[in-house]
Amino acid sequence: MSDAPRYRFAPSPTGFFHVGGARTALYNWALAKKSGGTFVLRIEDTDEARNQPEWTQGIIDALAWIGIHQDDPTFEGPYFQSSYAEAHIAAAEQLHRDGRAYYCDLTGEQVQERAKQNGKPGYDGYSRDRGLEPGPGRVLRFRVPEGQTVVEDLVRGRVEFANDTIEDFVLLRGNGSPMFLLANVVDDVSMRVSHVVRAEEHLPNTPKQQMLWHALGHTPPTWAHVPVLVNEQRKKLSKRRDKVALEQFRDEGYLADAMVNYLMTLGWAPRGDIEIVPWQQIQDEFRLEDVSHSPAFFDLKKLASFNGEYIRALPLDDFIEACRPFLTGPDVPWTPQQFDEEVFRSIAPLAQTRLVVLPEIVALVDFLFLDAPPMDDAAFTKTFASAEANAVHTDAIDEYTTLSRWDHDTLKTTLEEIGTRHGLKLGKAQAPVRV
RNA sequence: GCCCCCAUCGUCUAGUGGCCUAGGACACCACCCUUUCAAGGUGGCGGCACGGGUUCGAAUCCCGUUGGGGGUGCCA
Numbered sequence: 001m002s003d004a005p006r007y008r009f010a011p012s013p014t015g016f017f018h019v020g021g022a023r024t025a026l027y028n029w030a031l032a033k034k035s036g037g038t039f040v041l042r043i044e045d046t047d048e049a050r051n052q053p054e055w056t057q058g059i060i061d062a063l064a065w066i067g068i069h070q071d072d073p074t075f076e077g078p079y080f081q082s083s084y085a086e087a088h089i090a091a092a093e094q095l096h097r098d099g100r101a102y103y104c105d106l107t108g109e110q111v112q113e114r115a116k117q118n119g120k121p122g123y124d125g126y127s128r129d130r131g132l133e134p135g136p137g138r139v140l141r142f143r144v145p146e147g148q149t150v151v152e153d154l155v156r157g158r159v160e161f162a163n164d165t166i167e168d169f170v171l172l173r174g175n176g177s178p179m180f181l182l183a184n185v186v187d188d189v190s191m192r193v194s195h196v197v198r199a200e201e202h203l204p205n206t207p208k209q210q211m212l213w214h215a216l217g218h219t220p221p222t223w224a225h226v227p228v229l230v231n232e233q234r235k236k237l238s239k240r241r242d243k244v245a246l247e248q249f250r251d252e253g254y255l256a257d258a259m260v261n262y263l264m265t266l267g268w269a270p271r272g273d274i275e276i277v278p279w280q281q282i283q284d285e286f287r288l289e290d291v292s293h294s295p296a297f298f299d300l301k302k303l304a305s306f307n308g309e310y311i312r313a314l315p316l317d318d319f320i321e322a323c324r325p326f327l328t329g330p331d332v333p334w335t336p337q338q339f340d341e342e343v344f345r346s347i348a349p350l351a352q353t354r355l356v357v358l359p360e361i362v363a364l365v366d367f368l369f370l371d372a373p374p375m376d377d378a379a380f381t382k383t384f385a386s387a388e389a390n391a392v393h394t395d396a397i398d399e400y401t402t403l404s405r406w407d408h409d410t411l412k413t414t415l416e417e418i419g420t421r422h423g424l425k426l427g428k429a430q431a432p433v434r435v
Numbered sequence: 436g437c438c439c440c441c442a443u444c445g446u447c448u449a450g451u452g453g454c455c456u457a458g459g460a461c462a463c464c465a466c467c468c469u470u471u472c473a474a475g476g477u478g479g480c481g482g483c484a485c486g487g488g489u490u491c492g493a494a495u496c497c498c499g500u501u502g503g504g505g506g507u508g509c510c511a
Contacts, residue, residue, distance in 0.1 A: 012511050139509055165438050173509040180511050204439055204506040269448050273459040294441045302461040353474040426470045434471055
């Protein structure tokens with residue numbers, strides 16, 4: 001058995017891939033790659049019914065987009081948590097036999113009632129010593145030991161929890177099915193996970209998992225809880241309020257490299273003063289110990305800036321290929337007959353410095369393929385407010401129509417002359433023509 | 436309520452007791468370049484939450500306050 005580190009990445013199948021999850025995946029991936037270890041993908045849901053194949057495929061596709069490929073030797077999985085229920089239950093029963101867990105017949109309501117009477121929230125350990133046997137409706141609870149639990153966290157350091165603040169949590173539901181916490185630990189043990197790198201929101205349940213590791217007779221993994229990504233209100237990014245689906249960024253014309261680079265600068269920074277760096281450098285330099293402790297605001301503006309830089313840095317052919325989906329899709333305003341690949345090719349270098357996201361390419365080049373391209377009404381009204389502007393425009397149409405040579409210099413000289421005739425300098429004269 | 440985490444420009448960060456008059460990036464502003472818009476160049480604005488310690492010396496260590504966030508399910 002190899003002792004190379006094994007990093008597990010465990011998203012739940014929610015129908016889309018969260019940008020925060022993407023960053024965590026990238027952390028795990030960089031570490032696995034750098035160490036010669038393994039990236040273990042586990043689809044996290046104990047309920048078989050919720051595992052939709054297309055959602056799993058969505059996760060795999062999204063991972064592939066950001067460079068985490070299923071066919072890479074570093075990649076292992078996907079595993080489905082729901083298919084290991086038997087092992088989870090067996091582990092729970094073992095815990096019961098060992099006296100580390102006990103059955104309880106209180107319903108959720110009864111637990112709450114007792115809590116109210118006690119003046120203390122949570123389960124009070126009512127059935128600890130009642131020696132109940134398993135039975136329908138009875139849950140199996142973990143017997144939290146006395147003392148304290150110390151979590152050694154790679155990004156946060158030493159975190160202490162007093163065990164008496166942790167209630168005897170449920171391992172098996174009344175219907176016998178395993179809870180996520182248990183399932184997680186059992187799977188981590190059997191998949192020989194050595195490093196658990198996940199979002200900070202999981203820190204409070206880490207002592208529970210750690211106790212389970214010990215109770216099951218194993219040494220807990222190395223923990224690392226990375227800060228969450230937040231919105232402008234400093235709240236954790238959520239699907240309801242915020243744009244968080246990685247797939248959406250992909251579809252809206254963000255480059256994967258830009259996205260990856262940007263995500264990695266949230267909570268971490270490469271050495272030196274340059275933030276835009278190749279993945280290889282990120283992979284080499286990334287360390288969990290250097291990850292920031294505080295939440296990071298996901299800034300669309302900065303992402304846009306990164307994207308623009310990455311677009312500009314693309315070799316021409318790559319740029320053209322990157323634009324293609326947005327030039328030939330069903331939403332494009334021109335017909336395939338109107339679109340001219342060669343014409344596009346010649347103007348592409350000019351367009352390349354003007355894009356923030358790829359779909360903007362359409363509005364930039366549509367006048368080349370359309371008889372009547374959409375106009376900016378505001379700009380039109382403003383520009384054509386003066387008589388001179390209208391005159392320049394009319395003259396330009398006349399003269400451009402009969403021009404012998406249609407090139408940069410001739411066009412410019414002609415327009416300059418027209419402008420002079422109407423008392424306008426080139427800067428002003430060209431405006432109506434451009435509009 | 437209880438538990439846990441966090442705190443450097445508006446934002447993302449560098450900084451691990453003297454290299455800090457706190458560096459970079461995004462955003463913003465100005466100027467340059469320019470036939471437009473961009474791109475590019477130059478410059479500017481702007482920050483160590485507060486109060487106590489420790490130390491010859493603190494953004495950096497300790498304590499407290501305040502503020503923010505997360506967790507507290509027979510969800511994952």
